[in-house]
Amino acid sequence: MRAVIIVFPGSNCDRDLAVALKATGIDVHFIWHKDTELPPSVDLVGIPGGFSFGDYLRCGAIAANSPICRAVKTHADRGGYVLGVCNGFQVLTEMGVLPGSLLRNAGLKYICKMTSLEIKTSNSIYTSDYRTGDVADLPIAHHDGNYFADQKTLDKLTGDDRIALSYVDNPNGSKLNIAGILSANRRILGMMPHPERAADSVHGGTDGQSLFRGMASALAKV
Protein backbone atom coordinates (compact mmCIF):
# COMPACT_ATOMS: atom_id res chain seq x y z
CA MET A 1 0.00 0.00 0.00
CA ARG A 2 1.33 3.31 -0.96
CA ALA A 3 0.19 6.79 0.02
CA VAL A 4 1.48 10.19 -0.95
CA ILE A 5 0.89 13.38 0.99
CA ILE A 6 0.86 16.63 -0.94
CA VAL A 7 2.86 19.43 0.66
CA PHE A 8 1.97 23.04 -0.11
CA PRO A 9 3.69 26.12 1.27
CA GLY A 10 1.80 26.55 4.53
CA SER A 11 0.79 22.92 5.06
CA ASN A 12 1.33 22.07 8.72
CA CYS A 13 -0.34 18.70 9.30
CA ASP A 14 1.58 16.82 6.61
CA ARG A 15 3.93 15.08 9.05
CA ASP A 16 1.17 14.27 11.55
CA LEU A 17 -0.80 12.64 8.75
CA ALA A 18 2.28 10.69 7.65
CA VAL A 19 2.88 9.40 11.19
CA ALA A 20 -0.74 8.26 11.50
CA LEU A 21 -0.65 6.48 8.13
CA LYS A 22 2.75 4.89 8.75
CA ALA A 23 1.51 3.53 12.09
CA THR A 24 -0.89 1.31 10.13
CA GLY A 25 1.89 -0.02 7.90
CA ILE A 26 1.20 2.20 4.89
CA ASP A 27 4.23 3.32 2.87
CA VAL A 28 4.15 7.14 2.83
CA HIS A 29 5.93 9.62 0.59
CA PHE A 30 5.69 13.40 0.47
CA ILE A 31 5.19 15.20 -2.80
CA TRP A 32 5.75 18.91 -3.44
CA HIS A 33 2.99 21.03 -4.95
CA LYS A 34 5.13 22.00 -7.95
CA ASP A 35 5.54 18.38 -9.03
CA THR A 36 3.35 17.48 -11.96
CA GLU A 37 2.78 13.77 -11.48
CA LEU A 38 2.08 11.29 -8.74
CA PRO A 39 4.43 8.32 -8.39
CA PRO A 40 3.12 5.17 -10.10
CA SER A 41 0.78 2.81 -8.25
CA VAL A 42 -0.35 5.24 -5.59
CA ASP A 43 -3.35 3.94 -3.65
CA LEU A 44 -4.13 7.00 -1.56
CA VAL A 45 -3.47 10.71 -1.87
CA GLY A 46 -3.57 12.64 1.39
CA ILE A 47 -4.16 16.39 1.34
CA PRO A 48 -3.13 17.68 4.76
CA GLY A 49 -4.35 20.47 6.99
CA GLY A 50 -2.68 23.82 7.27
CA PHE A 51 -2.88 27.19 5.62
CA SER A 52 -1.78 26.56 2.05
CA PHE A 53 -0.62 29.79 0.43
CA GLY A 54 -1.60 31.70 3.56
CA ASP A 55 -5.32 31.17 2.80
CA TYR A 56 -4.95 33.97 0.23
CA LEU A 57 -7.95 34.67 -2.01
CA ARG A 58 -10.00 31.82 -0.44
CA CYS A 59 -8.87 28.88 1.68
CA GLY A 60 -7.53 26.22 -0.66
CA ALA A 61 -8.14 28.22 -3.86
CA ILE A 62 -4.50 28.70 -4.86
CA ALA A 63 -3.54 25.15 -3.85
CA ALA A 64 -6.42 23.74 -5.91
CA ASN A 65 -4.85 25.30 -9.00
CA SER A 66 -1.29 24.16 -8.31
CA PRO A 67 0.44 21.81 -10.78
CA ILE A 68 0.16 18.67 -8.60
CA CYS A 69 -3.59 19.12 -8.24
CA ARG A 70 -4.07 18.39 -11.93
CA ALA A 71 -2.50 14.98 -11.23
CA VAL A 72 -4.64 14.57 -8.12
CA LYS A 73 -7.74 15.33 -10.21
CA THR A 74 -6.72 12.66 -12.74
CA HIS A 75 -6.16 10.20 -9.87
CA ALA A 76 -9.60 11.06 -8.46
CA ASP A 77 -11.30 10.81 -11.86
CA ARG A 78 -9.72 7.36 -12.32
CA GLY A 79 -11.37 6.22 -9.09
CA GLY A 80 -8.34 6.71 -6.82
CA TYR A 81 -8.67 7.24 -3.08
CA VAL A 82 -8.19 10.74 -1.68
CA LEU A 83 -8.37 11.90 1.93
CA GLY A 84 -8.51 15.66 2.55
CA VAL A 85 -8.33 16.88 6.13
CA CYS A 86 -9.21 20.46 7.13
CA ASN A 87 -7.41 22.63 4.56
CA GLY A 88 -7.33 19.44 2.47
CA PHE A 89 -11.16 19.40 2.51
CA GLN A 90 -11.17 23.06 1.42
CA VAL A 91 -8.77 22.22 -1.42
CA LEU A 92 -11.01 19.36 -2.59
CA THR A 93 -14.09 21.61 -2.74
CA GLU A 94 -12.10 24.31 -4.57
CA MET A 95 -10.96 21.65 -7.07
CA GLY A 96 -14.58 20.71 -7.63
CA VAL A 97 -13.83 17.13 -6.57
CA LEU A 98 -16.30 17.43 -3.69
CA PRO A 99 -19.46 19.59 -3.79
CA GLY A 100 -20.15 22.68 -1.71
CA SER A 101 -17.78 25.07 -0.04
CA LEU A 102 -16.40 25.95 3.40
CA LEU A 103 -17.33 29.41 4.59
CA ARG A 104 -16.08 31.50 7.49
CA ASN A 105 -17.29 30.05 10.83
CA ALA A 106 -20.70 31.49 11.73
CA GLY A 107 -19.27 32.88 15.00
CA LEU A 108 -16.36 34.45 13.06
CA LYS A 109 -13.85 32.93 15.49
CA TYR A 110 -11.05 30.49 14.83
CA ILE A 111 -12.07 27.39 16.77
CA CYS A 112 -9.52 24.98 18.20
CA LYS A 113 -11.07 22.33 20.45
CA MET A 114 -12.14 18.72 20.82
CA THR A 115 -15.52 17.98 19.20
CA SER A 116 -17.83 15.00 19.25
CA LEU A 117 -18.68 13.60 15.84
CA GLU A 118 -21.34 11.15 14.84
CA ILE A 119 -20.27 8.60 12.25
CA LYS A 120 -23.18 8.88 9.81
CA THR A 121 -22.15 5.96 7.60
CA SER A 122 -19.69 3.13 7.98
CA ASN A 123 -19.94 2.52 4.24
CA SER A 124 -16.52 3.82 3.13
CA ILE A 125 -12.94 2.68 3.64
CA TYR A 126 -12.46 5.62 5.99
CA THR A 127 -15.34 4.81 8.30
CA SER A 128 -15.43 1.01 7.98
CA ASP A 129 -13.78 0.47 11.37
CA TYR A 130 -16.53 2.50 13.07
CA ARG A 131 -20.19 1.57 13.28
CA THR A 132 -22.86 3.91 11.95
CA GLY A 133 -24.02 5.98 14.91
CA ASP A 134 -20.71 5.76 16.79
CA VAL A 135 -19.52 9.00 18.37
CA ALA A 136 -15.83 9.82 17.94
CA ASP A 137 -14.04 12.68 19.64
CA LEU A 138 -11.67 14.48 17.26
CA PRO A 139 -10.11 17.93 17.43
CA ILE A 140 -11.03 20.74 15.08
CA ALA A 141 -8.82 23.74 14.34
CA HIS A 142 -10.24 26.04 11.70
CA HIS A 143 -11.56 29.48 10.87
CA ASP A 144 -13.43 28.44 7.73
CA GLY A 145 -15.23 25.17 8.39
CA ASN A 146 -18.82 26.25 7.92
CA TYR A 147 -20.00 23.78 5.27
CA PHE A 148 -22.34 25.29 2.72
CA ALA A 149 -24.10 23.77 -0.28
CA ASP A 150 -27.41 24.51 -1.96
CA GLN A 151 -30.49 22.56 -0.89
CA LYS A 152 -30.40 20.29 -3.94
CA THR A 153 -26.81 19.26 -3.16
CA LEU A 154 -27.61 18.73 0.52
CA ASP A 155 -30.60 16.54 -0.41
CA LYS A 156 -28.40 14.51 -2.75
CA LEU A 157 -25.67 14.07 -0.11
CA THR A 158 -28.28 12.90 2.38
CA GLY A 159 -30.14 10.66 -0.08
CA ASP A 160 -26.93 9.01 -1.29
CA ASP A 161 -25.66 8.45 2.28
CA ARG A 162 -22.61 10.60 1.54
CA ILE A 163 -22.45 12.52 4.82
CA ALA A 164 -19.61 10.70 6.58
CA LEU A 165 -19.44 12.66 9.83
CA SER A 166 -21.57 15.27 11.52
CA TYR A 167 -21.02 17.44 14.58
CA VAL A 168 -23.02 16.43 17.66
CA ASP A 169 -22.89 20.08 18.74
CA ASN A 170 -22.45 22.25 15.63
CA PRO A 171 -19.53 24.61 16.34
CA ASN A 172 -19.35 26.57 13.07
CA GLY A 173 -22.78 26.85 11.44
CA SER A 174 -22.32 24.00 8.93
CA LYS A 175 -25.45 23.00 7.03
CA LEU A 176 -26.91 19.74 8.41
CA ASN A 177 -24.07 19.77 10.99
CA ILE A 178 -21.81 18.40 8.26
CA ALA A 179 -18.19 17.74 9.28
CA GLY A 180 -17.19 15.42 6.42
CA ILE A 181 -18.57 14.21 3.08
CA LEU A 182 -17.84 11.46 0.58
CA SER A 183 -17.63 11.58 -3.21
CA ALA A 184 -20.28 9.77 -5.27
CA ASN A 185 -17.99 6.73 -5.62
CA ARG A 186 -17.30 6.90 -1.83
CA ARG A 187 -13.53 6.89 -2.42
CA ILE A 188 -12.86 10.52 -1.58
CA LEU A 189 -13.41 11.89 1.90
CA GLY A 190 -13.14 15.54 2.89
CA MET A 191 -13.42 16.31 6.60
CA MET A 192 -12.74 19.32 8.81
CA PRO A 193 -11.82 17.44 12.05
CA HIS A 194 -8.30 16.10 12.45
CA PRO A 195 -8.15 12.31 12.90
CA GLU A 196 -4.33 12.47 12.74
CA ARG A 197 -4.36 14.57 15.90
CA ALA A 198 -6.23 11.86 17.80
CA ALA A 199 -4.25 8.84 16.67
CA ASP A 200 -1.84 8.26 19.54
CA SER A 201 -2.34 8.09 23.31
CA VAL A 202 -0.04 11.10 23.77
CA HIS A 203 -2.48 13.18 21.70
CA GLY A 204 -5.05 13.02 24.47
CA GLY A 205 -7.40 10.84 22.43
CA THR A 206 -7.24 7.91 20.04
CA ASP A 207 -10.65 8.02 18.36
CA GLY A 208 -8.98 8.87 15.04
CA GLN A 209 -7.08 5.59 14.96
CA SER A 210 -10.09 3.70 13.64
CA LEU A 211 -10.14 5.87 10.53
CA PHE A 212 -6.57 4.93 9.62
CA ARG A 213 -6.98 1.32 10.73
CA GLY A 214 -10.14 0.84 8.67
CA MET A 215 -8.55 2.50 5.68
CA ALA A 216 -5.39 0.40 5.85
CA SER A 217 -7.25 -2.88 6.15
CA ALA A 218 -9.66 -1.95 3.33
CA LEU A 219 -6.81 -0.85 1.04
CA ALA A 220 -4.95 -4.10 1.77
CA LYS A 221 -7.84 -5.93 0.11
CA VAL A 222 -7.92 -3.67 -2.98
Add this chain to the structure above:
Amino acid sequence: MKATVHVMLKTGVLDPQGEAVHHALRNLGFKTVNSVRQGKVIELDLLDETDETDVNDMCEKLLANTVIESYKIDFS
Protein backbone atom coordinates in the same frame (compact mmCIF):
# COMPACT_ATOMS: atom_id res chain seq x y z
CA MET B 1 -6.39 48.37 -19.82
CA LYS B 2 -7.70 47.80 -16.33
CA ALA B 3 -10.41 45.52 -15.05
CA THR B 4 -12.02 45.69 -11.64
CA VAL B 5 -13.62 42.50 -10.41
CA HIS B 6 -16.20 42.72 -7.63
CA VAL B 7 -16.75 39.42 -5.84
CA MET B 8 -19.74 39.05 -3.53
CA LEU B 9 -21.27 36.15 -1.64
CA LYS B 10 -24.47 35.07 -3.40
CA THR B 11 -27.81 36.00 -1.89
CA GLY B 12 -28.82 33.30 0.55
CA VAL B 13 -25.25 32.51 1.58
CA LEU B 14 -24.66 33.52 5.19
CA ASP B 15 -22.21 36.41 5.47
CA PRO B 16 -21.13 36.48 9.13
CA GLN B 17 -18.54 39.19 8.42
CA GLY B 18 -21.18 41.46 6.93
CA GLU B 19 -23.40 40.80 9.95
CA ALA B 20 -20.56 41.65 12.35
CA VAL B 21 -19.96 44.93 10.50
CA HIS B 22 -23.70 45.61 10.67
CA HIS B 23 -23.62 45.09 14.45
CA ALA B 24 -20.62 47.37 14.82
CA LEU B 25 -22.33 50.12 12.82
CA ARG B 26 -25.42 49.88 15.04
CA ASN B 27 -23.23 50.07 18.13
CA LEU B 28 -21.75 53.27 16.72
CA GLY B 29 -25.24 54.70 16.59
CA PHE B 30 -25.97 54.25 12.87
CA LYS B 31 -29.51 52.95 13.22
CA THR B 32 -30.58 53.24 9.58
CA VAL B 33 -28.58 50.34 8.18
CA ASN B 34 -30.83 47.45 7.14
CA SER B 35 -28.09 44.96 6.35
CA VAL B 36 -24.45 44.71 5.31
CA ARG B 37 -22.86 42.35 2.82
CA GLN B 38 -19.08 42.27 2.56
CA GLY B 39 -17.23 41.29 -0.59
CA LYS B 40 -13.88 41.91 -2.22
CA VAL B 41 -12.51 43.97 -5.05
CA ILE B 42 -9.71 42.68 -7.28
CA GLU B 43 -7.95 45.08 -9.65
CA LEU B 44 -6.28 43.67 -12.75
CA ASP B 45 -3.78 45.62 -14.80
CA LEU B 46 -4.00 44.05 -18.27
CA LEU B 47 -2.21 44.24 -21.60
CA ASP B 48 -4.32 46.27 -24.01
CA GLU B 49 -4.77 43.27 -26.30
CA THR B 50 -6.40 41.22 -23.49
CA ASP B 51 -9.55 39.49 -24.63
CA GLU B 52 -12.37 40.53 -22.31
CA THR B 53 -13.72 36.99 -22.26
CA ASP B 54 -10.39 35.89 -20.73
CA VAL B 55 -11.20 37.99 -17.67
CA ASN B 56 -14.47 36.11 -17.41
CA ASP B 57 -12.51 32.83 -17.49
CA MET B 58 -10.19 34.16 -14.76
CA CYS B 59 -13.23 34.75 -12.56
CA GLU B 60 -14.72 31.32 -13.29
CA LYS B 61 -11.45 29.46 -12.75
CA LEU B 62 -9.91 31.28 -9.82
CA LEU B 63 -11.05 34.72 -8.73
CA ALA B 64 -14.54 33.67 -7.63
CA ASN B 65 -15.89 30.39 -6.30
CA THR B 66 -19.19 30.28 -8.17
CA VAL B 67 -20.62 27.78 -5.67
CA ILE B 68 -20.90 30.62 -3.16
CA GLU B 69 -19.89 33.82 -4.93
CA SER B 70 -21.04 35.99 -7.81
CA TYR B 71 -18.81 38.43 -9.66
CA LYS B 72 -19.07 41.56 -11.76
CA ILE B 73 -16.34 42.89 -14.06
CA ASP B 74 -15.85 46.57 -14.90
CA PHE B 75 -13.40 47.49 -17.65
CA SER B 76 -11.79 50.91 -17.74
